[in-house]
Amino acid sequence: MLGDADPVRPDGMEAGPQAMFDYVYQRTNPAGLVREYWYHGAGCHAWLVVERDTRTHAVNGVKTARDVTLARQRGGR
Amino acid sequence: MARMRLWPRDLRQASLRYSAFKIFTEALRGNRGWQPVWREPEPKPSYDVIIVGGGGHGLATAYYLAKNHGLTNVAVLEKGYLASGNVGRNTTIIRSNYLLPGNIPFYEHSMKLWEGLEQDLNYNAMVSQRGVLNLYHSDAQRDAYARRGNAMRMHGVDAELLDRDGVKALVPFLDFDNARFPIQGGLIQRRGGTARHDAVAWGYARGADQRGVDLIQNCEVTGIRIERGRVVGVETTRGYIGARKVGLAVAGNSSRLAAMAGLRLPIDSHVLQAFVTEGLKPVIDIVMTFGAGHFYVSQSDKGGLVFGGDIDGYNSYAQRGNLPVIEDVMEGAMAVWPGLGRVRLLRHWGGIMDMSMDGSPIIDRTPVEGLYLNAGWCYGGFKATPASGFCFAHLIARDDMHPVASGYRLDRFASGAVIDEKGVGAQANLH
Numbered sequence: 001m002l003g004d005a006d007p008v009r010p011d012g013m014e015a016g017p018q019a020m021f022d023y024v025y026q027r028t029n030p031a032g033l034v035r036e037y038w039y040h041g042a043g044c045h046a047w048l049v050v051e052r053d054t055r056t057h058a059v060n061g062v063k064t065a066r067d068v069t070l071a072r073q074r075g076g077r
Numbered sequence: 078m079a080r081m082r083l084w085p086r087d088l089r090q091a092s093l094r095y096s097a098f099k100i101f102t103e104a105l106r107g108n109r110g111w112q113p114v115w116r117e118p119e120p121k122p123s124y125d126v127i128i129v130g131g132g133g134h135g136l137a138t139a140y141y142l143a144k145n146h147g148l149t150n151v152a153v154l155e156k157g158y159l160a161s162g163n164v165g166r167n168t169t170i171i172r173s174n175y176l177l178p179g180n181i182p183f184y185e186h187s188m189k190l191w192e193g194l195e196q197d198l199n200y201n202a203m204v205s206q207r208g209v210l211n212l213y214h215s216d217a218q219r220d221a222y223a224r225r226g227n228a229m230r231m232h233g234v235d236a237e238l239l240d241r242d243g244v245k246a247l248v249p250f251l252d253f254d255n256a257r258f259p260i261q262g263g264l265i266q267r268r269g270g271t272a273r274h275d276a277v278a279w280g281y282a283r284g285a286d287q288r289g290v291d292l293i294q295n296c297e298v299t300g301i302r303i304e305r306g307r308v309v310g311v312e313t314t315r316g317y318i319g320a321r322k323v324g325l326a327v328a329g330n331s332s333r334l335a336a337m338a339g340l341r342l343p344i345d346s347h348v349l350q351a352f353v354t355e356g357l358k359p360v361i362d363i364v365m366t367f368g369a370g371h372f373y374v375s376q377s378d379k380g381g382l383v384f385g386g387d388i389d390g391y392n393s394y395a396q397r398g399n400l401p402v403i404e405d406v407m408e409g410a411m412a413v414w415p416g417l418g419r420v421r422l423l424r425h426w427g428g429i430m431d432m433s434m435d436g437s438p439i440i441d442r443t444p445v446e447g448l449y450l451n452a453g454w455c456y457g458g459f460k461a462t463p464a465s466g467f468c469f470a471h472l473i474a475r476d477d478m479h480p481v482a483s484g485y486r487l488d489r490f491a492s493g494a495v496i497d498e499k500g501v502g503a504q505a506n507l508h
Contacts, residue, residue, distance in 0.1 A: 001390050001391045001506060002504075003345065003392075003504070003505070003506070004392075017491070018491075021490065021491045022341075024434075024490075024503050025343040025434045025490040025491070025503050026341045026342070026343055027332065027341065027342065027343065027344060027345050027434075027505070028332070028341065029332035029333075029342070029344060029345050029346055029392065030332075030333075031330075031333055031346075031394040034392060036391070036392065054346070054392050054393050054394050054395070055394050055395055056395060057393065057395055057399075
């Protein structure tokens with residue numbers, strides 16, 4: 001488990017210290033739905049983005065991290 | 078003579094004081110004279126200070142606000158019942174065997190408060206300085222423990238490096254010749270040990286209540302009211318309550334409360350499990366930690382062996398964990414103490430930890446004036462309870478950080494002055 005999958009690493013050449021601090025240290029840490037990176041070590045060895053509820057541990061859905069990243073790039077982010 | 082006169086308040090205090098004499102006289106009177114340990118007051122419209130969170134740290138803060146700083150127009154707001162969170166869910170260990178300068182003075186201050194706690198509170202917290210032993214299993218680990226022990230001794234904390242025979246004299250039943258994790262020795266802090274966790278909260282609650290602090294249970298904070306950058310009160314399930322100052326001591330839920338004030342924190346919430354076995358006759362009279370995996374054990378006065386291990390590793394507010402960590406803890410137990418295979422596990426439970434980004438806590442002001450933060454205790458909060466309350470009260474009363482807690486600043490992540498005892502960086506589930 002690597003943590004929250006939503007933050008996007010700022011461009012180190014462009015971003016200021018505040019943006020890097022926000023990315024590296026600050027967390028939203030919600031009680032509710034989160035999207036987070038999991039590594040499927042016991043199976044296909046893929047990185048996944050799992051949507052999960054932190055109050056119940058219920059898993060709502062899983063996508064491969066690759067698909068999520070490609071979709072994000074196509075969305076212009 | 079004036080000093081002989083007993084005022085009504087003094088009389089109440091005298092009648093509430095616990096002693097062997099009181100037990101004796103109550104026994105003669107059929108135990109009809111015992112009074113409730115604290116009042117159940119209705120919330121007042123406003124207070125000088127509101128502490129959010131009726132756990133160990135919040136209650137200790139209220140106690141020291143009243144005792145050390147004379148602030149008694151104080152309320153502690155608790156969403157459930159007092160001590161219903163982590164102060165009643167931990168593995169009761171107290172110690173000050175830290176490595177880094179930002180940590181050692183703070184935890185040693187806590188250790189010294191533990192040593193005088195029961196006399197101070199007039200309450201039996203069952204503080205037992207039975208010793209905390211950390212095993213080492215390799216040359217490299219011995220060197221690391223020697224370094225830690227030296228750092229402790231340079232700060233005036235007791236530490237002793239034991240060789241294999243020294244460990245064998247204490248806990249002869251361990252698997253010393255385990256092929257993968259042979260026991261080479263251990264680092265022991267003899268002043269460390271355990272305390273009865275609930276009693277610590279109850280003792281602080283009683284002490285705060287007797288000094289006039291209102292302990293308000295079943296009162297969940299649902300909003301923090303801020304006007305022109307300054308906190309003015311809190312919205313609760315029992316209505317709005319005004320306050321000049323508000324202190325958050327809600328570890329596990331710090332991010333949620335901070336979000337009510339528009340703040341984001343360098344904290345992830347994680348679940349940590351603990352375990353207790355069926356009751357046994359006395360078998361282990363120290364706290365022992367396995368150095369090659371996540372497992373530690375002590376024996377409670379009821380006879381149950383209390384086990385602890387690692388956090389589950391994923392964000393959670395559920396107060397319950399999953400089987401892989403249970404298996405991991407039991408594997409650690411079997412590796413170091415094979416005899417445990419004959420013991421049955423009785424219960425296990427989970428609590429929610431504030432895992433900070435450097436593994437160390439935060440006791441500081443926030444960008445909102447009058448709003449103070451006590452958070453980020455990871456899984457080391459219980460042993461810190463006295464010093465945490467002591468230093469948080471100091472901060473709230475004087476608007477000045479206590480010297481032993483001066484490293485626990487909220488801005489240390491931005492400034493780079495992190496206190497990363499484990500050296501793993503900003504990955505909360507690795508601390």
